[in-house]
Amino acid sequence: METPIWWASFLEIFKEATGFNPIPIRIGDIPLISQYAVASLQAIRHLSDKLELTEEEVWSTLDLIDQAMFNFDVLKGIRYVQRFSSSILYRSSEDPVIVNVKPLKVRKLMSYPIDEPRFLDSSIVHLSGFLPVKLSSDFSEANVDAENGLWRMLYGLPAPPGKFKWVWDLNWASLLELLN
Incomplete structure (x- = not known):
């Protein structure tokens, strides 16, 4: 290591x-x-x-x-x-x-440096605040896809189809594979 x-x-x-x-x-x-x-x-x-x-x-x-x-x-x-x-x-x-969510098993696949968002307005800010709330009550593939779409819009980061999720990671974004 x-x-x-x-x-x-x-x-x-x-x-x-x-x-x-x-x-x-x-x-x-x-x-x-x-x-x-x-x-x-x-x-x-x-x-x-x-x-x-x-x-x-x-x-x-x-x-x-x-x-x-x-x-x-x-x-x-x-x-x-x-x-x-x-x-x-x-x-x-x-x-x-405090929310009740079951723990996720994940594996980090990669990290990518991020800078300022490419596009940002009040509707995007609202969506970026709403999606974590939605995910905490319904961690579904559709909601993960919606959040990944936000990452694509803001930073140009595509997510492969399936159980993958971008997460903020200091000055980076890390792509996680969802294992459960």
């Missing part, structure tokens, strides 16, 4: 925030945002065991590191999921909405 592309920055920020070097952590080929969320939590948990940090100290330290590393609002949603073991719908500046 290779060292994640974000590791050098994380190492520097982690040491600045805590005074310690994180243990080297290797994560499989999963989307970058997931890699970062899992490995950074493991690193702070390892330090927490040695220094007897409280739960609040663990999460507040992660929040500071997250802001310095990426400062993406979606990372706050991911941390909520990690902390409370709940699936949620998350929108910046709003409280998370």
Whole structure:
């Protein structure tokens, strides 16, 4: 397994925030945002065991590191999921909405760099907010296809037919194969 592309920055920020070097952590080929969320939590948990940090100290330290590393609002949603073991719908500046969805088994096939959307107006913004709500209540092939169509419209990313789904992944989009 290779060292994640974000590791050098994380190492520097982690040491600045805590005074310690994180243990080297290797994560499989999963989307970058997931890699970062899992490995950074493991690193702070390892330090927490040695220094007897409280739960609040663990999460507040992660929040500071997250802001310095990426400062993406979606990372706050991911941390909520990690902390409370709940699936949620998350929108910046709003409280998370807990949803009951069964876990998905996925395999990352590829990642593609994304830039600014090619086309964006209020109807597309509305659709991009509506589709996750729809998927949380009905994770059907038709709804996945609709969301993949949005990725194609915004970034020109085609999805192969079948059980595949594009997901946001920092400055990338990752194509996942849905295995269940």
